[in-house]
Amino acid sequence: MTVHLTNRELDVIAVLWETGSATVSEVRAAVGDGLAYTTILSVLRGLELKQYVRHESEGKAHRFFPTIQPSDAEDKSLGRVLDKLYQGSRELLITRLVSEKELSRTELERIRAIIDERLGEADK
Amino acid sequence: MTVHLTNRELDVIAVLWETGSATVSEVRAAVGDGLAYTTILSVLRGLELKQYVRHESEGKAHRFFPTIQPSDAEDKSLGRVLDKLYQGSRELLITRLVSEKELSRTELERIRAIIDERLGEADK
DNA sequence: TATTAGATACTAAATACTTAATACTTCGTA
DNA sequence: TACGAAGTATTAAGTATTTAGTATCTAATA
Incomplete structure (x- = not known):
């Protein structure tokens, strides 16, 4: 599996890795940066489209879970740093x-x- | 100094780090990827604007030299990998x-x- | 010095990424 | 069951990055 994450996607999924799972509001609070609720939602939907996260319903909200692990993202990110730097x-x-x-x-x-x-x- | 390099900029300046200096053609050959000559030139000009490289004349061409070192770029790139992954x-x-x-x-x-x-x- | 191959300068289109507005939906509760 | 708060879906604007076309310049040479 070749995983590509943008910077913002990495910010967001890193929260899921740390916490195990989170709602949009929780991710938003953790990421900070004054981003709008819908911005975090958009990023999560993008990640879901790529199948890097999935969600379950929790009341009227969604709870998101990572489906990839940090190790899946390492190859590309670390590999690049390693090669070029x-x-x-x-x-x-x-x-x-x-x-x-x-x-x-x-x-x-x-x-x-x-x-x-x-x-x-x-x-x- | 806070150095920010885009992916392509990193590809390009990495060639200069490896070889010490290079012309546009040399960088282009090293980077590969089938990029146009003017593409590499554009990236180098961007790097020069940010003062991450400089050039000297060599015949009718330019020879480019890095003015920053890999260590200057490490903080940001490695730091991010470290924090998030x-x-x-x-x-x-x-x-x-x-x-x-x-x-x-x-x-x-x-x-x-x-x-x-x-x-x-x-x-x- | 006129030609030309090879190079640069300028400009801009294409693509990717980030951000958020607006419209719609859901669920608790008055 | 009507309302409102909290949530999601859809859409798209703003920004950064990547790419390269066209015009122009340079230097060797016929």
Whole structure:
């Protein structure tokens, strides 16, 4: 599946990913930006047309659920960043991320544990 | 500096980052996609207007040079991917990247070395 | 210096994305 | 059951992005 999301669509579906599901009003509150109710509705309908979300009735409103996961969108978004900004090198990107100040000691240790695990596997 | 690049602009300037500099024809060949010569020229002129590239004369043609670096564009592009697709968690993104098959043992080891270095620093 | 291939400048059409107005519908409740 | 608040459907305007046509310019060369 090749998923393409516009910026605004990503804003909107990200709310659904975080909350699991949401009504138009809830998405609107979460996205902020002073957008009109109908604007959020339009975006959700577009997403539904593409079958990236679905809805169920809840009273007179709709409750929307994502039908794709973040991982489905990663390929395209991350892949592009990777190709164009890091010459396609995962190592380079990881190196940059690891070098950033935002990571705590604990996080670094957890990451190292994952790497160790991967290296261990390869031994078999 | 806040850098905003459209998709096509990113395609184009990525060529300049890779090659150091290029003429319109060279960029066109690298980008592919069957775009007209004048299309690439337009994009380059747009980039020049924003001062993300500059040019020098070379015969009757122009040779274009990037004036911004990949790192200048990272914040926005990567930040967005991070926020929306990984809930802003660098750890989560790194974990996903590290778990991918594409990484060789050698790369994993180099990454671990960088983590160890970072952890060492923190000890001081 | 007249020609011409190859290049740029200018302009604008086509497409994609974002936003929201207006009309219509639904459901609780007076 | 008539009303109103809250919701949805339809439609389209506004904006940004992508693409390229046409006119013009430049520099090598016959």
